[in-house]
Amino acid sequence: MTTDAAPALLEVEHLTQRFGGLVAVSDVSFWACDRKITAIIGPNGAGKTTVFNCLTGFYTPSEGRLCLNSGDSHWLLERMEPYRIAAAARVARTFQNVRLFSGMSVLENLIVAQHVKLMGASWFTVAGLFGLPGYRKAEREAVELARYWLDRVGLVGVADWQAGNLPYGAQRRLEIARAMCTDPRLLCLDEPAAGLNPRESADLADLLTFIRDQHRIGILLIEHDMSVVMKISDHVVVLDYGRKISEGPPAQVRNDPAVIRAYLGEEEE
């Protein structure tokens, strides 16, 4: 483990997920630190997305402990309902196949992301219904935050478009912006570079390092695009057939024989 001053934001311990007889994830433990990018890599079907779904509450793990530490508060994610994981523990995620609200406008997507905050400000709709100043102020702030992130991902000009009409790369960026609008402590990205061209991948890498350095949150990243992974991650966890086969800084993982075997297969005698 790269043990420096940064506290372990997320502790995954002995995570196991079974579906009937199939063991999708088996006894996986790793840490993800604050202000670091932790990448989870592995061949297809290695159980990476399953780990994400356990983390964000879409699956209830069969065994193991998922603990999110932030300052004095600790959240046991495996016991929380999915929406609470996002609202209270503030773990945001994106999806492998982009899940935008495609019929709504780009800006609306980002406003919906701030639902929890705005719902409180509107006193569960009552204040909003009468247009009280407190709510109007909260909404203006929400738009400002949305503008900030749209600016970051270069989509201010198309803020009023239907999200579904954006080109694919822009939809991917918008999904990240939407996740960031929830003001997360931990951002989980499921293959953010899938389907992007090299130029867009490079922009994505810049965006992620910006989020890590400026917003000081932890990023957990599933990625196949090794150019992105090796360039930006601080720590890499390698899964294969549901097991952790290697872990460490990118340079070390790259030369690990177990990893090479998993990706390229074993040479026959």
Place this chain on the structure above:
Amino acid sequence: MLRSALRDAALAAMVALLLTMPLIGLRTVESNSRLVVEPHFIDVAVTVALVFLGRLGLTLAGAAKGPAWSVLAAALTVVGSGWLLPFPTQALRWLAVAGGILVGLRALVALRARHGTLTEAERDRRMDRIGARLQDASRLIGPVAVIFALLLPLLPFADRALIDLGILLLTYIMLGWGLNIVVGLAGMLDLGYVAFYAVGAYSYALLAQTFGFGFWLCLPLAGLFASIYGLMLGFPVLRLRGDYFAIVTLAFAEIVRIVLLNWAWFTNGPIGISGIPRPSFFGLAVFAKNPPEGAIAFHKLFGLEFAQIHRIIFLYYIILALSLVVNFFTLRIRRLPLGRAWEALREDEIACTALGINRTTIRLAAFAIAGMFGGFAGAFFATRQGFISPESFSFIESAIILAVVVLGGMGSQVGVVVAALLVVGLPEAFRELAQYRMLAFGAGMVVIMLWRPRGLLAHREPTILMHPRRSACQQQADTEARG
């Protein structure tokens, strides 16, 4: 191409022959107190010929380079001959005329399409543009329509029948707007909206009869009960999704109706409740020629001649006010976090969860609010009719309300009004043709499904803009330019 079209038409004629031979060709009639079979082979022959021609016409008109002009001419000839030639029965004559018109229309559509080579996507986009333009215009049309509705009872041609029709229309518009919250905004297909209506109506009827409460006290109570029913229904039902959800809401609406039917000592069963009190003029005056002891008559209060229509006009204004409340509420809530969360849930539930939105409470809110409006409408229905029975709350009511929402374009407020005019207004206006109503209704639904599956005026306007000043039209143009 001609050969395959002929073969196709012959096949259709064959099927028609098989079907009509036993159904039309042989009829049993009584003669000398005995049943004898009477052949009607000429009818069969004419039917089969019509089917053959119709099918041929449709195929040829629809074909890529078909002889649309000749088909059009032939269709017109058939329509003309429908008037002139002797037909064995009236029904066949109408069939010939209607079929001819249909084929002719198809040919016309084909000719037009060939002119501009309009693909399906383009047509859809064109309709979208109309929707967008209407949305723009609705800022103007809306107030004009409201003013017209306000002035309607005072206009010289407003007789009792017209105001009654207005009340009926407004009731369905209000129900449509209420259901629009669940179906259009939150995206849950509720096939049992009539249950809320029933709960509201019975709440008012029973409260008024048992405790003697007035309309203005019962109205909020009816809304409250209906929304409690919505919450009770919501807890078990909201776990389900899609079709399962629709079926269960349908089942619950039937349960409500059957309970009302069988809980005789409480609801008076199939006999229903009659003598439901009429609303008073805000508790100040009553609408009666000879008011009871201690009450003031409305016409005396305003120094008018007594007229029955005063009460009708008052009812009209009540339902107008109620439906406007629903409309303004919906317009407003679309711009609030709750409304946006509804729409987001409709778009993608999983993404909503990942953003910290609690699906259950958000949906329960939709159910409770829509239920409340349904309850208001129900209480109004009870006081207008003066009599309710479980028969008024059968599935067909739910279906009509849903049809209003779906036809109008889910989530579109103006669309609901247009669709209510079509679905409720037209059949009322053409009451003489009552027996063909359902036929026309079904045909209309099929046409909409084919041409405009998202509803007549389905166009969604963003609820918040980063770059204001731009109208929906321009936005639509933008999206098209890009998409």
